[in-house]
Amino acid sequence: MQRLIVWVLFAMLIGSCSQSGKKEGTTTEASQTEQVVKATIQELLAQPADYNGKEVAVSGMVTHVCKHGGQKCFVVADDGETQIRIVPAGDIDEFKIDLEGSTVAFKGTFKVLNPVEAEEHVADHDSKEHHDSEMAHTEAEKADYFIEAVDFKELTQ
């Protein structure tokens, strides 16, 4: 019985490993066939529907990196006010806090949440204790648009 349990667990482990490998391969292939659109943050936010799902490249100063795991950062536009949320994807595990105050070029997919997802996103944001005070990046944090970054490069440090 004990042997059987161990072998079943081992088989499940191998199965899950091979499945995740296939998913990663598909993502890479998909991103290679897309064309990257260079845009400013203001251009993206002026016509978000036009850019939804497209590969984009933006750059700007990183104003804030989430201290709890680096799972998002915020980039300010040239106007010094408009900000956009960037989340890590692909091979990027997290954004390091050192990025704060650096000008960074990001490449990734611009995404707009549908109304249901957007409502859930805001509810999730508001439910977190550390979000009780309003910050300069709060609007971008709650926004229904964001970039899933697959690559980035620090232009200034």
Next chain:
Amino acid sequence: MKWRKWNRWIHRELGYLFFGMSIIYGISGIALNHGVARHWNPGIISHSESYNYNHSLTKDNVSRQVIEEILQITGEEKSFKQYYFPYPDDLMIYLKGGHINVHLPTGEISVTKVRNRPVFNEVNYLHYNKPKQLWTWFSDLFALGLVLLAISGLFLVRGKKGITGRGGITTLLGIIIPLIFLAIYLWF
């Protein structure tokens, strides 16, 4: 019986082999638990110091010279990166390893320095499987080893204190407790 001898051997050898891994995952497990609950940040240490500019400022009169004066007051001349205004009354100066907040109307300066938390930064790096590649396989081996340790541990002791006696009740308790939490927080 011979299988009991093998059982003890597996339990003992896996226990020695995975002692270090158990400590790493145990420490980082506590850290991540409280990190997720936002009780504290296991990855970084930050500390703040206060200064004063002694003059009231406005966004329009913040120049490179003012920035340099603030950097001089705080002793951060060599760490400057960039600055911006998160709000009309607030100036944020980014530093290598932190930032300076200046409330312009009062001239109050707050310097926040941030650095990686030693030990926790390293153990969390491993727990989150950041190295990937070979570490994935070794940590999988550890996870499998934990399963074997748990199963072999059930059959170490015979008699009243073993799995057929008090040990069985304790084992059941350890299974029921997470099920109760799932029932309360997830299922119903």
